Amino acid sequence: MQGDQGQWEIDNDLAGALYAADPASFLAHGFSVALLGAVYLTRPGAGALAVLYVAFHGIANCLAIALWAWRRYKPLAFSARRWIDLHAMRNLALHSAPGLSIWLAFQNDSTDLATAHTVLLVALAALAYVANGLSLANLSGAVPTLLLPATVLHLLQPRHNGFALGVVLAVFIVGIYLFSAQYRGLFRGIVKARVAQERLAETVARQNVVIEEASLAKTRFFAAASHDLRQPLHAIGLLAHVLTDRTTSAQERDETAEHIINNIESLNHLFNQVLDLARIESGVTQVISQHFRMSELLMRIERQFRPAAAAKGLALRVAPTTCIAYTDPVLLERVLMNLVSNAVRYTERGSIWVGVRHNADPARCRIEVRDSGIGIAPHEHELIFEDFYQVPLGPQSRQIGHGLGLSTVRRLSRLLGGEPSLRSDTGRGTTVCIPLTTGDERLITSSITAPLSMSAFIEHRRILCVDDDPANLEALGALLARWGCVVRVCRDELAAVRAISEGFMPDVLLCDYQIDRRQTGIEALRAVREALRRRGHTQLVSVMMTGDVASPELAALAAEGVPVLHKPVTATRLRRTLDSLLQPHGENAAA
Template identity: 55%
Template sequence: MRGDPIQRAIDEDLVRVLYAQDPIAFFSHWFSIAVLVAIYWPNIPSPPLFIACFGFYAAANIGSLALWICNRRYPQLVSPRGWIVLHAVRGMLLYAAPGIAVWFAFQSPQSDLPILHTVMLVTLAAGVFMSNGFDLLNFSTSLPFLLLPSIVMHVGAHTFDRTILALVLAFFFCAINVYALSYRKLFRQVVQARVDQQYLAESLAAQKRVAEDASFAKTRFFAAASHDLRQPLHAIGLLAASLNDPAATPVQQAKTSEHIVYNVEALNQLFNQVLELARLESGVTQVIRLHFRLSELFERVGSQYRPQAAAKGLALRIAPTAMIVYDDPVLLERVLSNLLSNAVRYTEQGAIWLGYRRAGRASGGYVEVRDSGVGIPAEEHERIFEEFYQVANPQRDARAGHGLGLPTVKRLVELLGGELELRSAPGRGSVFRFPVQAGDAGALVASLNETVVGGPSAQGRRVLCIDDEASILEGLRSLLGRWGCMVRGVRDEAGALAAIESGFVPDAVLCDYQLAHHRTGAQALIAVRNALADVGHEGLVTLLITGDMASAELAALALQGIPVLHKPVTPARLRRTLEMLWQQAELDKGRTTATIALRETDG
């Protein structure tokens, strides 16, 4: 993944180093031209070829200077790799001239000229190693043109001393290539270390920015939460004190009591919203997917918000649909409740529309909530999903909400595997939509509305409750008893096993997570399941209830599909969860029975 950035960094460093040597090389080559011309001047062999060769050498040197100037003035003209290739072409042309010019030494009657020319070539080769050795392309296009012609000419002389000199040159050629290879490896390591250090520094800087942003967000979150929590608490304190006023009339006391109840409800709502966000952030909120009619969920949510919409003169329209979806109806209800609540709050006239659209999806479609409200400016589309942020409520008037609804919606939709989309503009209303999966009519659960009106699902069910808090057990006995359940409450795992041994075979087990004697609800449920399996009872519905917000064990249980509810649990939430689990267990049992019957028939 990081190979390309490292290679680009190496190329950029190569360009800087290669072109940094060129001004010195320019004068070095002019010196080489002057020395070689002075050596050959007394007796120039083949003057036309000599003039052409050294004229080309001079032109190549001038071209090298022009390329250096172009690189300095227009560094972005080509890519780093392009500059390296151009420099390699420059080296090939520049070093070919003195390399091939050794031919003139062997044509001269002076016997010492080949040695003198070779010494000059070795000097230039040393310069090639120093300036181009860290780049394979530049080194391999310069050194061979410089030394190989001389080696060939010395071998072709067929004399002992020239052959020895050719062998020495060949050894020098091989050795300098080996050293250049080590040079290149060292250069790459140095650049890679620098890139790694730079990458680490950038990573640390990014992490620091994230930490600072998180710290700022946390500070802002607690500041806003503190403000919104203190407001109703302050009001409750003042109102409670006024109840003790002996001069207050019964009417005034009744009105004060109503205000206290209102503020307690507002405080409870805010507290539940904060807890909901915390559960979503901790990753312990479970998704329990069922096949159900979307129209029933629409009707359930619509019935909650029609009175509020009507009170403001708004029309709440729900588009009819026969769609069956496969999703978590409880979490979807929270999403729609928050969206409809916002739509009613920020719409003063017109209508609100709730419906389902396929929108080109092959399987499933989108649930949409539209309103004709004030709309949201484009620059605020990201910020409205921040906790406690509200576009039109800088004074933090609690009557306009707390700014937790949309952050909750966004996280819930993401938990369900979708993405919340927003289209909105000031004065043109807003459209929120998110995807849902298509369901299977053959796996349809009973009507969702049965859990609201008190259908027969809970009637006659045997429920075993395990909790070490006597008050919670009493509350569960009372609540489940009103639903028609037969309830047995015990304080620990041993009590649960004793109840089963006495003949109480439950249809559901509700268990607190933290029990006495350092036992957990998960351990208790396993023991209960094993005990019921021994007496041949299958299809038990289990439900863990906990006040813990973040726990590795709870996250693991959620991944295993073990239902977990987090306190505080409303009676409606508990009722819906139990009945859905019972319905799902009956469907699973029916499918298992059908499969066994089919196998027996086939057999």
């Protein structure tokens, strides 16, 4: 495509150059017509052949002027390549009459007349070279037509050194072709350089537009986030003053406290959504896939949202399924939570249906969340996946939510290897489909709804914990001990290496990323690995925990396959991560 575009640019410039040089050619050929007519038509015994040559030359010049005028006033009548071809045909007609008219000079006994006529043809050929040298077809229609007849006659009918003149004409023709080849190469190079520069300018302009759009999107993001964060904070501040009023009744205080709790939950929900987006964008969110029963995950969703749906008079139906999925159940649960939460929020009557549908491909299936809510107009189907975009609900409706749910759904779905699809129209409800990879029931290692203590992969494992916060270390050590682990806690890298030198060979390293101002968990991880390597112990499962979401080092660590868990880390998430990494089929890969 780029080659076609480049040739189009060359043809366009070439056509412009050919027709731009025509006015000088018209004057030269007009002078040639007058001169040949004055010389040959006034001579005694001028024959019909002389009249024919002069008349044809004049008519060809007029036709050339007409073609030039047509191009000038109707440039889009033909393509650039067609205009070039027409110009080449015009050259052949325009230059054939003066070229063949040399025969008239050789019919006379005057050697000077033949020489003078040849000089005229050379002058016209030189002008033709300047005007048509950029096009081989146009050059071939002009220079050989002018000079080949004179060259042949001088070589075959030499008179007074005419043979030498014929040789000179032949060399002149060859020289013109050689120089025109260089001329055309230079021209093509100039046009290609210009086209490349224009493309570069277009690329830079597009990049500038992208940068400006990103900047505007960032500004809108922070403006919307600031607004949505300030709203509950503002309400909490006002409600807190109500609590300080001793004249309020106990019932009013209870209601105020409930409003404060609701606003805090809203604020916490928004923070979690923003942090989810930041984690995904930073590239540190990892997919820890496992085989599990979809019925168990759907059961968790149903238990969580059935009360909210029932409170609005909605029927929440979860279709039974025997599907086995292979994906990250934690990330998929966050996707479904956002979808079902939206369905409950924007459905006033009717029902919500959640279930699995199978495709023709047995390796793929999809989970659908369908509601009978307000629906989404077709022109908004793409917009709703943008950050902070919310469907307008009308002047009588209060805008609820933060516009981050579906943008999180799309990012998480892509992270899981699929693209969400949407079917919806105004007043007809909405259906969102999330593609999934099917799993193998024989590879299910644990139930995602089972109590944590049922999985034995972590029991009796030696775990080395590195964190500079004593409270975190104490809580983490106590939790791991209750899970049956042998735990050693350390405040820094040196203590961890010392523990290894004292004979504690860990199976797992749990390390905080920001240990202190001088050291990161990555340095501690490298030191621990090196200490173990020197003692011949290479099997180590490493997990990094952090509150940071934007560090490039964390993204690089995640790319290496080291799980990065973002605080606050729940006991469930930690246990499932460790169980997944310590499974017999995945232990070596996680080391």
